[in-house]
Amino acid sequence: MVTERNPPWTRDELLVALDYYLRNPDDYFSPFGEGVRSLTAKIGQIAKTLGLSGSETLRNANGVSMKLLNFRSHDPNHDTKGLSRGNKLEEIVWIEYANNPAELSKVVGTILEVTEAATNKNALFLSQDDVTEAREGKMLSRMHRYRERNATIVKRKKASYFKQHGHLCCEACGFDFQATYGERGRGFIECHHVKPVSELFVGEATRLSDLVLLCANCHRMVHASRPWLTFEDLRTVFQKGAVS
Numbered sequence: 001m002v003t004e005r006n007p008p009w010t011r012d013e014l015l016v017a018l019d020y021y022l023r024n025p026d027d028y029f030s031p032f033g034e035g036v037r038s039l040t041a042k043i044g045q046i047a048k049t050l051g052l053s054g055s056e057t058l059r060n061a062n063g064v065s066m067k068l069l070n071f072r073s074h075d076p077n078h079d080t081k082g083l084s085r086g087n088k089l090e091e092i093v094w095i096e097y098a099n100n101p102a103e104l105s106k107v108v109g110t111i112l113e114v115t116e117a118a119t120n121k122n123a124l125f126l127s128q129d130d131v132t133e134a135r136e137g138k139m140l141s142r143m144h145r146y147r148e149r150n151a152t153i154v155k156r157k158k159a160s161y162f163k164q165h166g167h168l169c170c171e172a173c174g175f176d177f178q179a180t181y182g183e184r185g186r187g188f189i190e191c192h193h194v195k196p197v198s199e200l201f202v203g204e205a206t207r208l209s210d211l212v213l214l215c216a217n218c219h220r221m222v223h224a225s226r227p228w229l230t231f232e233d234l235r236t237v238f239q240k241g242a243v244s
């Protein structure tokens, strides 16, 4: 089959398709329909932004239509006879969002905005996929990383914390780079953006209160698997680990 040469659907693409599915319960999902065609264009843009490549059938209207019909096979409101179930990720995304269409719509709105921004202003959301992608997909993961690596706001956050506490340290575990590594560690700490990824919007300014200081270990632990830890969870995990 030709489609076998194409990479599997990503979380971002599936979220956008599922959003369309849930908003159009009466659509037959014909590859020739206006809805599927416009969805195909959006998904193609995402695939391109994520650097996916394959045969000329990559995310064409047929493939998109089939994916929508696959979702129907997870849908308890529909008779699924004759349809084969799709891949595992499809099912995961269905379980996560089928009963939360409002949240999904918001996430998808942002995925499309980030895709647009990445296409037009490329430097903004360069690939920063060194963390486990968020539940909300790679586009929103990139937005998170972009926000917490913004040099201007990071500098202001460190300065403000230093002014208040007289030193820089991890707000979860207390690690102080300068205390451990001396001069080399002076001013060294990472920033983590605490706002839920689904609450991020393109163009919105980051406030100092959106950031916490984290050491490299704690920051990696936040992003090491899905779902990402909240700052509060990280602190709890750290404390529990420390006493056991």
Ligand SMILES: [Zn+2]
Pocket (backbone or CB within 6 Å): 170, 171, 172, 173, 174, 175, 214, 215, 216, 217, 218, 219
């Ligand atoms: Zn730490």
Ligand SMILES: [Zn+2]
Pocket (backbone or CB within 6 Å): 144, 148, 191, 192, 193, 219, 222, 223
């Ligand atoms: Zn982070």
